[in-house]
Amino acid sequence: MLLAQRPIQLVEAERDMMRRACAFNAQVMDFIRPEVKPGVTTESIDDLVNQYTRDHGHVPTQFNYVVGEETYRKNTCISVNDVICHGIPGPYVLQEGDIVNVDLTTTVDGWIGDQSETFMIGEVSDEARGVVQCSFDAMWAAIDAITPGCRIATIGKSITKLARDRGYSVVREFVGHGVGRKFHQEPSIPHYATPESYRQRLLPGMTFTIEPMINVGTRHGDVDKEDGWTVRTKDGKLSAQFEHTILMTEDGPEAMTQTKDGPRRGHQF
Numbered sequence: 001m002l003l004a005q006r007p008i009q010l011v012e013a014e015r016d017m018m019r020r021a022c023a024f025n026a027q028v029m030d031f032i033r034p035e036v037k038p039g040v041t042t043e044s045i046d047d048l049v050n051q052y053t054r055d056h057g058h059v060p061t062q063f064n065y066v067v068g069e070e071t072y073r074k075n076t077c078i079s080v081n082d083v084i085c086h087g088i089p090g091p092y093v094l095q096e097g098d099i100v101n102v103d104l105t106t107t108v109d110g111w112i113g114d115q116s117e118t119f120m121i122g123e124v125s126d127e128a129r130g131v132v133q134c135s136f137d138a139m140w141a142a143i144d145a146i147t148p149g150c151r152i153a154t155i156g157k158s159i160t161k162l163a164r165d166r167g168y169s170v171v172r173e174f175v176g177h178g179v180g181r182k183f184h185q186e187p188s189i190p191h192y193a194t195p196e197s198y199r200q201r202l203l204p205g206m207t208f209t210i211e212p213m214i215n216v217g218t219r220h221g222d223v224d225k226e227d228g229w230t231v232r233t234k235d236g237k238l239s240a241q242f243e244h245t246i247l248m249t250e251d252g253p254e255a256m257t258q259t260k261d262g263p264r265r266g267h268q269f
């Protein structure tokens with residue numbers, strides 16, 4: 001008989017391994033931060049991440065990662081404008097006005113940190129700034145709302161409330177996830193409330209991501225038929241995302257992937 005897998009709860013030594021992986025992943029984000037600028041190809045950012053990670057003796061987790069039938073051949077996901085997620089780095093040159101999500105994942109001594117930020121390239125439209133701000137605030141609203149032993153639905157409820165209040169939609173096809181020695185593991189962390197998320201609880205020692213994808217228009221997206229990865233909004237409108245890896249402790253959540261130079265909780269873009 002198959003039993004539902006119980007989400008893993010880490011002891012202190014294991015939590016420290018996750019803290020180290022997440023701190024390094026955040027260091028990579030700070031390393032590429034000055035390079036996310038007009039005139040730069042998304043592929044060159046990917047190359048820099050690969051180089052820096054390997055120079056430090058670590059591994060970009062997304063390289064050769066398999067989902068279903070598809071194998072991912074880059075080290076990062078870089079999702080520009082109407083791309084919801086899983087944008088493949090390539091020859092596209094970043095331009096003033098773009099919003100660009102860079103999603104980084106690193107394996108450090110067998111433990112995995114996963115995070116993303118949406119960058120604004122130069123001056124952007126009010127619409128672009130608004131959706132970036134909403135995805136950042138939605139992630140932090142969820143982090144602020146969760147407590148040890150709370151239902152996973154706490155996350156989805158706080159994110160959908162904030163997005164709805166500001167007139168944005170929340171993507172459902174892609175969700176947060178448990179992360180640890182495996183990239184994607186139990187529990188699933190939907191950014192909207194589901195029956196399953198009401199049944200499951202966030203217990204001390206659990207590590208997982210919160211990574212809301214917020215859209216200006218429809219919540220629905222399409223996977224690119226040619227490359228099998230890139231997910232674009234169906235209406236071509238903008239999408240933004242932020243992601244942290246979180247440890248639930250006995251005292252509350254700890255966002256382990258916080259950077260030194262990036263936007264902190266409460267930041268106004």
Ligand code: MF3
Binds near residue numbers: 065066076104211
């Ligand atoms: N980093 C993404 C996440 O946050 C997953 C990317 S899967 C890949 O879950 F295969 F595209 F790398």
Ligand code: CO
Binds near residue numbers: 114115176177211243
């Ligand atoms: Co993730």
Ligand code: CO
Binds near residue numbers: 103104105114116243
């Ligand atoms: Co990620």
